[in-house]
Amino acid sequence: MSALYLILHTLAAVLWIGGIFYSYMILRPVSAQLAPPERLKLWDSVFHRFFAWVWGFVGVLIASGYADLFTRFGGFSSPGYLHGMQLIGWVMIALYAWLYFIPFRRLRRSVAAERWSDAAQAMHPIRRIMGVNLTLGLLITAIGVAGPYLSL
Numbered sequence: 001m002s003a004l005y006l007i008l009h010t011l012a013a014v015l016w017i018g019g020i021f022y023s024y025m026i027l028r029p030v031s032a033q034l035a036p037p038e039r040l041k042l043w044d045s046v047f048h049r050f051f052a053w054v055w056g057f058v059g060v061l062i063a064s065g066y067a068d069l070f071t072r073f074g075g076f077s078s079p080g081y082l083h084g085m086q087l088i089g090w091v092m093i094a095l096y097a098w099l100y101f102i103p104f105r106r107l108r109r110s111v112a113a114e115r116w117s118d119a120a121q122a123m124h125p126i127r128r129i130m131g132v133n134l135t136l137g138l139l140i141t142a143i144g145v146a147g148p149y150l151s152l
């Protein structure tokens, strides 16, 4: 059964972090070539679709992570790297939830009302959090994969 938890956990992590990488490193610089209304409408639609998936990835990561933690690692008395994973994981999830409920909602409202400078303002914290979560996502992946071999 643990194999199933691990497969679901890894797929959700790969898709979440891969999606952030693509948005941040590829689409962001290319979208800068567009005029503000087109660029902001594009991001509004991109995030609307991507974030619906991210809620699913977050649910799968938490459920499969704790199922694996309790069936294979004895719960909260697990090795140190799994405490690091939980800490970084919850920080990523909290940042994402804040991003979704505050600046992303502001972006949605501003784009719908065609208030472009407001929409551009809302993009700043979103961009910053995407950058932070990309870094944390790479770190948590290294911890998850290498942790068992480093006896942390």
Ligand code: HEM
Pocket (backbone or CB within 6 Å): 006, 009, 010, 012, 013, 016, 017, 061, 062, 064, 065, 066, 068, 069, 073, 082, 085, 086, 088, 089, 090, 092, 137, 140, 141, 142, 144, 145, 147, 148
């Ligand atoms: C917040 C609660 C979380 C818990 C309880 C948790 C728990 C676990 C457990 C038990 C493992 C297996 C470790 C092993 O096989 O030695 C694992 C591996 C892993 N986790 Fe998490 N995790 C959490 C969050 C996350 C998040 C948010 C991400 C990424 C976005 C993530 C990415 C990974 C990766 C990439 C692995 C390595 C999988 C592999 O070895 O193939 N985890 N996690």
